Amino acid sequence: MIRRTPTMIPMSDADVQEIRDLVVDQKSRFEAKQKTLLAMKKVAEQPIQPNNPETLPWFQLLVAERNRRLGIPAPSTAIHHGPSTGPSTSGLTNASSSKTTPN
Numbered sequence: 001m002i003r004r005t006p007t008m009i010p011m012s013d014a015d016v017q018e019i020r021d022l023v024v025d026q027k028s029r030f031e032a033k034q035k036t037l038l039a040m041k042k043v044a045e046q047p048i049q050p051n052n053p054e055t056l057p058w059f060q061l062l063v064a065e066r067n068r069r070l071g072i073p074a075p076s077t078a079i080h081h082g083p084s085t086g087p088s089t090s091g092l093t094n095a096s097s098s099k100t101t102p103n
């Protein structure tokens with residue numbers, strides 16, 4: 001293989017400085033992108049915590065969208081966690097015993 005001499009491109013000091021600035025800008029963008037990707041990876045690895053006040057509104061929207069797509073009717077109250085054992089009767093009085101009779 002025949003080796004040729006490199007092509008010499010005439011550049012001024014301003015041209016060299018412009019290229020150095022571009023390289024620094026590219027490196028800073030790359031580092032920012034890597035930092036963002038690392039943060040996204042950490043968020044993706046964390047399990048969703050429905051009781052966390054920061055993620056609760058997002059989680060509720062996620063569940064509502066999933067239920068809408070699956071055709072599940074929206075619950076009348078907030079998100080239920082775990083199986084329901086029926087309505088709680090603690091602290092309630094019997095409706096028939098709490099009625100007063102007119103005199």
